[in-house]
Amino acid sequence: MDDDTLIFTFFNEIGIVSQLSQAFLNRHLPDGLHSSHFATLNHLYRVGNGTTPLAIANAMQVTKATMTHTLAVLEKRELVEIRANPSDGRSKTVFLTPAGRAFRLAAIGDVTAAMATVASLFDRAALEASLPTLQRVRKILDAERAHRSGGD
Amino acid sequence: MDDDTLIFTFFNEIGIVSQLSQAFLNRHLPDGLHSSHFATLNHLYRVGNGTTPLAIANAMQVTKATMTHTLAVLEKRELVEIRANPSDGRSKTVFLTPAGRAFRLAAIGDVTAAMATVASLFDRAALEASLPTLQRVRKILDAERAHRSGGD
DNA sequence: ACCAAATAGTACGACATCGAACCAAAGTCA
DNA sequence: TGACTTTGGTTCGATGTCGTACTATTTGGT
Structure with a gap:
C-alpha cells in the first residue's frame, strides 16, 4: 500500500x-x-x-x-x-x-x-496507544487549515 | 484516566x-x-x-x-x-x-x-499501527448498531 | 393460492453544518 | 483624530444527514 x-x-x-x-x-x-x-x-x-x-x-x-x-x-x-x-x-x-x-x-x-x-x-491499551497519533494528526490538519485560511 | x-x-x-x-x-x-x-x-x-x-x-x-x-x-x-x-x-x-x-x-x-x-x-508507521484499532472499533460499533436496530 | 411479515427504496420534515456576505467594535497607522 | 484593516458574531441560503412514514415487491407460512 x-x-x-x-x-x-x-x-x-x-x-x-x-x-x-x-x-x-x-x-x-x-x-x-x-x-x-x-x-x-x-x-x-x-x-x-x-x-x-x-x-x-x-x-x-x-x-x-x-x-x-x-x-x-x-x-x-x-x-x-x-x-x-x-x-x-x-x-x-x-x-x-x-x-x-x-x-x-x-x-x-x-x-x-x-x-x-x-x-x-474495546481494547483499552489499543485506544490509549492510538491517542497520540490522533492528536498529532489533528494538530497537523489544524495547522494546515489555519495556514490556508489565514495566509495564502 | x-x-x-x-x-x-x-x-x-x-x-x-x-x-x-x-x-x-x-x-x-x-x-x-x-x-x-x-x-x-x-x-x-x-x-x-x-x-x-x-x-x-x-x-x-x-x-x-x-x-x-x-x-x-x-x-x-x-x-x-x-x-x-x-x-x-x-x-x-x-x-x-x-x-x-x-x-x-x-x-x-x-x-x-x-x-x-x-x-x-504524517508518521506513516503510526497511521499504519492505529489502523487495526480503528477497524476493530468500527466493527464493535457496527455490531452494536445492527443489534440495536435489528433486534431488541 | 393467499395473506402477513420483511425488505428496498423514496418522500418528507427537521436539523446541523458550511461558506459568503454582513455588521459592529477594536486596532493601526499616518 | 480619522480612515483602513482586522476581528468576533450573526444572518442567510444551500446542502448533507437523519428518523419516520409510506409504497412496492418479495418471502414465508398455512
Whole structure:
C-alpha cells in the first residue's frame, strides 16, 4: 500500500468510526441532545466558564457560524448563559448554568450506561496507544487549515 | 484516566480529526464535490459495479435515505448510472459511468496534490499501527448498531 | 393460492453544518 | 483624530444527514 492509499484508508476509517460514534451518541443522549451540544457542554465544563464563542468553535473545530447556532440551541434550553464580554464589545462570554451542569451529568450517565455493553469490548491499551497519533494528526490538519485560511 | 474518560477522549479526538479531514476534502475536491460523494465513487470503483444502494449505504455507514440523496446527486452529474435490479423488483443497481471514473481520477489527483504538503508530516508507521484499532472499533460499533436496530 | 411479515427504496420534515456576505467594535497607522 | 484593516458574531441560503412514514415487491407460512 503506497502512502496516499494508506492515508486515504486511514481517513476513511476515521470518518466511519466518527459517524458511528456520533450516531451512537445521538441515539443515547437524552432529550434529543445532539452530540455537538454534548461536546460543547463538556468543553465548557472542562475549560471553565467565561470562554468566548470563537474559542469554543476553534476547540470544537467547527466554524463560528455553527457555534452561533449551537450556542443558541443551548441557550434556548437554558443550559448555558451568554453575556457580553466586558473586555471586548464585539465578543461574548459563555457560562454553564446550574441546569447545564446537571444536564451534562445526566447525559454522561445515560451515555456511560449505554456504552457499558460495548465498552468492555474495546481494547483499552489499543485506544490509549492510538491517542497520540490522533492528536498529532489533528494538530497537523489544524495547522494546515489555519495556514490556508489565514495566509495564502 | 478511567475507562469512560478514555473512551470519551478517544471518540472526541476521532470526531475532530474526522471533521478536519472532511473539511480538508471538501476544500480540495473539484467542482463542489462533497467528501461523501467522493467516498461513494471510490467505493463503487473498489467494490465494482452493479452494487445496490443499500449495500453502499451499509458500507458507508449512512442511512439508506442518505444514500438515495447521494446517488441522486451523483446521477444528476452523470457520474453514476442507476438501473433496475433484474433479480429484485424493489432494488436498483448502481454503475460508475466513464465520466464517473474520469472524475474520480481527477479528484484523486487534486486531493493527492493538495495533500502532498501535509502527507510528509504524517508518521506513516503510526497511521499504519492505529489502523487495526480503528477497524476493530468500527466493527464493535457496527455490531452494536445492527443489534440495536435489528433486534431488541 | 393467499395473506402477513420483511425488505428496498423514496418522500418528507427537521436539523446541523458550511461558506459568503454582513455588521459592529477594536486596532493601526499616518 | 480619522480612515483602513482586522476581528468576533450573526444572518442567510444551500446542502448533507437523519428518523419516520409510506409504497412496492418479495418471502414465508398455512
